[in-house]
Structures are given as C-alpha cells and as structure tokens.
Amino acid sequence: MKAKVYVTLKPSVLDPQGKAIKHAVELLGFNAVSDIRKGKYFEIAIDGSRSADDARADAEKLARDVLSNPIIEDFRVEIEQ
C-alpha cells in the first residue's frame, strides 16, 4: 500500500521559490500562468497488512508530526491500495 503526502505552504506564507519559478516560466512565454506555489511530495510504502483506514491514520500522523510544519504548511494524504 502506498500513502501519498502533499505538503504545501499555507496561502498566507510567502513562497519566494514559487515566485522565481513563475518568473522563469514567464520567460518561456507561458503568459497564462498566474501563480506557482512550490510544495513537497512524499511516497510512503506501508505494510499491506494495515487496513486503508489505519494506513491513512499512520500517514496523517507522520505528515502532521514530521513531514510538515503546521505553522507554515498544510498537508493532504491520499492512500493507494
């Protein structure tokens, strides 16, 4: 089983890396791109003996306690059987 964790900066937190990437994208001529925010993505392999609910609980705890800093970041978890 695989847990996918997406960590993103809270909307209120400045993202200078996202801004720099957007600037490069504009130079390529993608003028329709109005904003880019950079985040982090984690793939976590979880023992198949765990139920999907337990795996989600594991991944959410990991995301909350380790993978994200709740002061500046939000996270989202997806479970893939």
Add this chain to the structure above:
Amino acid sequence: MKFGVIVFPGSNCDHDAYHVISKHVGQPVDFIWHRDTDLSTYDAVIIPGGFSYGDYLRAGALARFSPVMNSVKEFAAKGNLVLGICNGFQILCEAGLLPGALIRNRELHFICDYVNVRVQDTNTPFTHDLKTGSVLRMPIAHAEGNYVCDDATLAELQREQRIIFRYCDLNGQISDNANPNGSRDNIAGICSRERNVLGLMPHPERACEDLLGSSDGRELFRSLAGALAAAA
C-alpha cells in the same frame, strides 16, 4: 559554571562556540554529541549553527528528533539557559521551544554578510549587560532566516517583550531596507516566555574578536556568564 555545545551531524559552528566559551568567557565547556542525553552537569547549553542533517526536509526539522533534544526540553523547562544560534534557532522553533518558523530568505539568496541588530530588550540573562537600543554588528550566514509567525503570536511576542534583537541600520533605525531576509517585524532573535531560551539568526560567537571584524558578540556571552555567576 559549565557550558555544553550540542553537536549534530552537520553542525559547523560548534567549534566557534566552544572557542568563545573557553577563551573569552574562560569557563569549562564540553561538546555534547546529539545521541547523549545527560545534561545534568551543565549550567547552559548552546545549540550551534550549521546544517544539521543537511537541512533535509526543513532546516532544523530532523535535529528535533535527536535523543538530546528531549533532554534539552527538560533542561529548559527547569529554567536552565539555552542559546540557539542560526541553525540552533531553527531547531528551537521546530522543537516548539520558541514560537514561529524560519523560512527561505525573501530574495532566495544564501546571505553571508555583516548586519546590524538593535538590542530591543535587556530583560534576559543573555542581554542584561547590554543597553536597550544599542546596535550590535554581527555576521549572518543563512538561506532560511526569514522569521514568520501569525498575527496572534507576533502580538504576544510584542506584549511580553520577547523580541530581543531586530535588524536595523547603523543608527539603530528599523526599516525594510535594513531587513536582510524579510523577517516579520525585522525580528532577528526572540526568547521564550520564561526568558531562559534565546534563539537568534546572527552569529555572536563569530563576532568576539576585532581581528574577525567585530567583537560585539562578546557582550552577549559576558551577560550570559554574569547571569550564571549571579545565580550560583
């Protein structure tokens, strides 16, 4: 009085801190490996600058899980003095010993430069020998020094006078031009509610000898030693 300097894999200002304590403060000091957990013989602990765990995940995020950090939390809870410099400040924030977080500098660059900081408050063991409003010249060397916190936290820090150092110009004026990294409210250093834990981005331990460009950092260590001597 005995000092401990914590060493994580990737710490690189540990020897600078050790040097300042032994040479300028003139007190015994040990390196404490991050797997050690006994802090019972120390009066003050320094979490030095560097790149603990290569700054993987977020600066300071993985150091928080080193065995020594539980001991540092207990040490601080008993009222003992903890000083976090640069990466040490990042670690203290990640560990929840200080509020807020340090994110990527506003302009993205790694900044290695001298800055001026204004002493905002002298009611701490680290600053009681300094003068409110005085300006210290110290180096910074960081990519993630941009202090952020929510409005409620900022209001609390201001109300409790826990903002200890702010980036300023030569004359002590606070302005956006004098803010090297975009830190909220020009914050360069804050302390805990009990005022025994201090974190700051500038490096006082690298500003203790005129030959190196500034000796303003000595006053901070002199304050610290004075506070410990008075408490003994």
